[in-house]
Amino acid sequence: MEKQEQKVDVVDVSRQRTEEGRQELYLYSLRKMAEQNVDKNRNPLTQLHNLRSFFYLGDEIIRQHPEQQYAVITLDIAQFKAVNEFCGRDAGDALLLTIAHALQRVEQERPMSIAAHARADVFALMTVYREEQELVDIVLQLKAAVDEFPIDCKVLPAFGIAASGEETPAVSYLKDCATMAMNTIKGKFYASYAFFDQKMRRQQMLEKKIENSIVAALKNEEFALYIQPKVDMVTGQIIGGEALVRWIDPQQGVIPPGEFLPVLEKNGFVINLDCYMWEQVFRMQSRLLAEGGRLVPISINVSRVHAYDKGFCHTLCRLSEQYQVPASYVPLELTESAFLGDEQRMYNRMKFLQGKGFQISMDDFGTGYSTMNMLKNQPMDEIKVDQAFIRDLESNGKSRIVIRYTIGMLQELGTDIIVEGVETEGQKDFLLGCGCRRAQGYLFYRPMPWQEFVELL
Ligand code: C2E
Ligand code: MG
Ligand code: MG
Numbered sequence: 331m332e333k334q335e336q337k338v339d340v341v342d343v344s345r346q347r348t349e350e351g352r353q354e355l356y357l358y359s360l361r362k363m364a365e366q367n368v369d370k371n372r373n374p375l376t377q378l379h380n381l382r383s384f385f386y387l388g389d390e391i392i393r394q395h396p397e398q399q400y401a402v403i404t405l406d407i408a409q410f411k412a413v414n415e416f417c418g419r420d421a422g423d424a425l426l427l428t429i430a431h432a433l434q435r436v437e438q439e440r441p442m443s444i445a446a447h448a449r450a451d452v453f454a455l456m457t458v459y460r461e462e463q464e465l466v467d468i469v470l471q472l473k474a475a476v477d478e479f480p481i482d483c484k485v486l487p488a489f490g491i492a493a494s495g496e497e498t499p500a501v502s503y504l505k506d507c508a509t510m511a512m513n514t515i516k517g518k519f520y521a522s523y524a525f526f527d528q529k530m531r532r533q534q535m536l537e538k539k540i541e542n543s544i545v546a547a548l549k550n551e552e553f554a555l556y557i558q559p560k561v562d563m564v565t566g567q568i569i570g571g572e573a574l575v576r577w578i579d580p581q582q583g584v585i586p587p588g589e590f591l592p593v594l595e596k597n598g599f600v601i602n603l604d605c606y607m608w609e610q611v612f613r614m615q616s617r618l619l620a621e622g623g624r625l626v627p628i629s630i631n632v633s634r635v636h637a638y639d640k641g642f643c644h645t646l647c648r649l650s651e652q653y654q655v656p657a658s659y660v661p662l663e664l665t666e667s668a669f670l671g672d673e674q675r676m677y678n679r680m681k682f683l684q685g686k687g688f689q690i691s692m693d694d695f696g697t698g699y700s701t702m703n704m705l706k707n708q709p710m711d712e713i714k715v716d717q718a719f720i721r722d723l724e725s726n727g728k729s730r731i732v733i734r735y736t737i738g739m740l741q742e743l744g745t746d747i748i749v750e751g752v753e754t755e756g757q758k759d760f761l762l763g764c765g766c767r768r769a770q771g772y773l774f775y776r777p778m779p780w781q782e783f784v785e786l787l
Contacts, residue, residue, distance in 0.1 A: 373447035375423060376430035381454070381505075384446035388456045388501030391442050398442065398458045401465050401493040402504035405429065405472060408486040408517040410451035416483050425479055429453055429487075432475035436468055454505055462525070465491050469523045488516040489523035510534060540593045547577065548606060554578050555610040557628060558777040559786065560748060560770045563758055568787060570627045572663065572770060573611045574777045575603065591633070600633045605645055607631075611660060614780055616653035624787045629661040629691060634668040643679050647686055657687030663714065664690065666698040677708065684709065691748075695719070696736070705743060713740055717751020717771075724756045737764045 371383040379387065392400060407413065407425075414422040426447075433445035433455055443457040459465055469489045476487045490512025492504045507526040514530070515521040547553060557571040577585040594600040608630050618625050636642040650657045662683065669676045680690050691712040692704070696719035704710075715736070723729045740747050749761055752771030761769065778786070 376427060376447045378430050378433065378445050378447035378453070381446060381448050381502075384444055384448075384454060384456070385500070385502045385505075387444050391444070391456075392498055392501065395442060395458075396498050399460065399494050399496075400442075400498070400501075400504065401457060401459050401491060402501060402508045403455045403457070403465060403468060403472075404448075404490045404505060404508040404512050405453040405455075406488050406512055406516060407451040407476075408488060413481070413483050413485060417481055421481055425476070425481060425485065426451065428475060428479050429472070432472050436471065440468075454508070456501055456504070459493065462491075462493060465493065466523070473522055486517065486519060487522065488512050488518075490515075490526065491523060492526040507531075507534075536589070537593045537596075540590050541597060543579075544590075544594065544599050544603075547579070548602060552578050552580070553603065553606060555607060555614070555780045556777040557780050557783040558770055559775040559783065560768060561774045562767055563752075563762055563769050564767045568626060569768065570629065570661075571783060572629050572777075573607055573631070575607050576777075595633060595635050598635060600635050601639055601642075604631070604633055604636065608646065608649055608660075610780075612649045612653040612655050614784070615655045615659050618784065618787075619655065623784070625659060626787065627659050627661050627689070629663050629689075631663045631693070632668065634665060634670070637668045637671050637676055643682055646683065646688065650686070657683075658689060661689035661691055661712070663693040665693045666704060669704070669708075681709065684711070694750075705740075705745075710745055712746040712748060714770075715747060715749045720749055720751065720757055720761070723760055724754065730760065733760070734764050737761075737766050741765065 371380045372378065373380055388400075388402075392398075410422065413425065430445070430447060430453070433453060436455060436457070437443045437445045440457050443455065446454045446456075448454055455468070457465075457468070469491065473487055473489070476485055479485065490508035490510065492507035492511060494504060507530070510530055511524040511526040515524045554576045556574045556576050558574060559568045560570040560572065561567065562569050575587050575591075577587075577590055579585055591600060594603055611628050611630050615625065615628060632642070646657075646660075646662075649655075650660070664680075684690060689711040690709070691714050692708075692710045693714050694716040695713045697716045705713075715733075719736075720729075720733060723733055737747060746768070747766050748768040748770060749766060750770050752758055752761065752769040752773050754773060757771075758769065758773060761767075775786075
């Protein structure tokens, strides 16, 4: 009996070994094939690896030497297009070749390093390191090569550095981190490199989390409509409200829009969210109309991303029709940044919407950069003065002068004015003294769930 069992064991072990051998052979041939492909994956100009083989070769090195620390450095030239345009394509190509040679030099000097040319003016380098200073030295060496390149345009390289530390992540992950760090300083003449740090990691995790949960959150109705009343500071009456989104996450609780809107603006989902919020507002207004309750205009925020979305005028008109709510009860708040792309087209859309009865309000006035020009040319119904504009008026005499004259100018232009973020009696008194009576701020009301607002009305 014992003998038989032993025999079975031997057979099993040898079978296992053959299986392992087969797998190893399979992996070996896959690797060989990949290595042959590596040579096909090169940039035609610089002959450096493209990203595909960069990731493959890098991961192979890490797999073979997991005990080492690795880093990826990325390099991008700000406004490289301008170099091509002003100095010619040949000069642009020569600059790229100079960078490639400098990278190859580093690649040869340092063990376990690979240089890559991702596209146009974007390069990457993977290398082992012990001290972070070594990575800074590499960056300075590469930067010197770019700085010494004889060319008539200003060439501003930006570097991002992501160091693995104790972990051994995939090269593609390190490259993404390095790119993220690089983008924080791209085009800034006072900084040439940035390390990927914990703050960026937290931001990245948050963005990933938001991206992953946004679709479900919309479906599960985790976005709530809050309303902040607008008041007449003379009579104390509520004259309107602003619809503000709140994300009520079952685990985290209330997440403020400042945290998730930038992510949604990046991936375009803000359009879905806005449409959802607008519909809530139209629905609420139509209910109030049907019940014969008091109705005040509830303004909605229109993200600047809508500037690139053809459908948004149509959506607004459809909602007004579907819910039988006159457009004048749903004013639109837009920031100047909505006009930065194709200004003329955006104006035409605004005029169209005004023709349909929508009021247009310029949000966050005083924080942008083309505000004055806008005032001359644009048919805004209302200007919403930003909180930042009035924050220091009690302590800063110059601030009071700027506010007083701005309000005077807007009055002369015949535009309605409302001031945001009024928090103190002092601010209220000063604004009233300037002849401005409409305000929105914590001094009067904080944003509240819409049911509460309806009761308040
Ligand atoms: P906003 O349109 O300028 O909205 C006013 C913001 O100021 C709100 O912040 C409001 O809570 C806050 N606020 C009002 N009074 C005071 C005050 O006295 N003191 C202080 N410290 N803050 C005050 P919130 O709700 O966090 O919204 C931030 C921004 O997010 C909004 O700025 C708006 O640009 C955007 N946003 C909010 N909801 C939506 C939405 O549904 N769609 C889009 N596209 N953007 C939205
Ligand atoms: Mg607003
Ligand atoms: Mg605002």
